[in-house]
Amino acid sequence: MDKLVLYALSFLYILRVLFGSEVKMAVQDPSYPAYVDSSVIVGQTSLFQKDIEKYGNIEYMRCVPENGFFPDLSTISHVDIIFFCSPNNPTGSATTRDQLIHLVQFAQDNGSIVLFDSAYSLYISDDSPRSIYEIPGAKEVAIETSSFSKYAGFTGVRLGWTVVLKELLFSDGFPVAKDFNRIVCTCFNGASNIAQAGGLACLSPEGLKAMVETIKFYKENTEIIVDTFKSLGFGYTFQAEAGLDVVTTPGSGFGPAGEGFVRVSAFGHRANIMEAAKRIKQLYK
Known part of the structure; x- marks a missing residue:
């Protein structure tokens, strides 16, 4: 592991700065609204299309009971970033190991980076993966984020962590972790001592x-x-x-x-x- 960042920060804002405004993203549909909203705020989307209730330049991956809450990736066009949350908010559906293998393979084949949100992973009670890094090849295509919000009632404290591994590289071979670390250190001073002490207490x-x-x-x-x-x-x-x-x-x-x-x-x-x-x-x- 090259970088484990524990901060009270806006993970989504950091990623927007990291990857810029020219990337195209995919999100689960339905999904946590901040994935789309933060993209809109930093200009990564085009105009909102009222007739279909969608923003342009975002691939909405339909995840409903009819497809087992996992998208048909064969219908997804090329995207740079894939937001994926398991268990999903709001559906609560946990992605199976086979499904996550399929997602990692899709990212490898298409040169995409998966931003994996595991904020609810401790609620999984079957053998579904709790981390995308359980899947072979995920180190080269994924960033994982999580939070104390859903485990310890830290929602208002905003304390969480993001894992960016040294194996994850930009297309030119430069480590993503180095840029991520530079942006975090530039934009944030870190969580308060009280919040960090609370987080450490949770891990005892x-x-x-x-x-x-x-x-x-x-x-x-x-x-x-x-x-x-x-x-x-x-x-x-x-x-x-x-x-x-x-x-x-x-x-x-x-x-x-x-x-x-x-x-x-x-x-x-x-x-x-x-x-x-x-x-x-x-x-x-």
């Missing part, structure tokens, strides 16, 4: 145990919500964010393929989850 034996327990609690919340949907005959995928008022997010807010879905969350107090489940049942029964 006691901290890791606490994070596992927190994830277990949220997954139990998910089971309550899923059971509620099942009892009403609703379809669902894994990631189930709902408050006391049962506020949901329209799926279209995550991309055109999210139309017809809503996103709810299990990240909440148990009493609120139970109340939300009760209200949903009362509303739809």
Whole structure:
């Protein structure tokens, strides 16, 4: 490993500066809105096309139940950067090992770099890869980022890490890690001592145990919500964010393929989850 950066920084902003405004990107559809929004802010996209609800110069990779939430890569034109999140936000779908092998091979064949977001990886309970670096060849085509936000409630603290390996090179052979490090050191002074101390505490034996327990609690919340949907005959995928008022997010807010879905969350107090489940049942029964 050539570089492990632990900062409270905007990963997406750094990447925009690193790769410039002339690159073409692909994103899962639906996906975390910041992937597209940050591209718009720095001028990597063309005009928004209202008729299809998409920005130009972005390849929207449709990931829906019909294709197992994994895109048909044979339909994707040449792209420089591929944003990929597993488990995905908002669908919660975890990419299988065979699918990730296919993605890495696609990147190798097309000279693309995969920006792999593993912010939810500790929620994986089957044998799906938790890191893209588990896949042979990924070191030469991927950057991985993650965060304490989903494991330890650090959302407001904005503490995370990015891994850029020495094997990842630009087309001229120059290491991507060197440019990444220069940009980070120029633009940021690093996370506060308090935030870093919190992150280190999370990585201690006691901290890791606490994070596992927190994830277990949220997954139990998910089971309550899923059971509620099942009892009403609703379809669902894994990631189930709902408050006391049962506020949901329209799926279209995550991309055109999210139309017809809503996103709810299990990240909440148990009493609120139970109340939300009760209200949903009362509303739809």
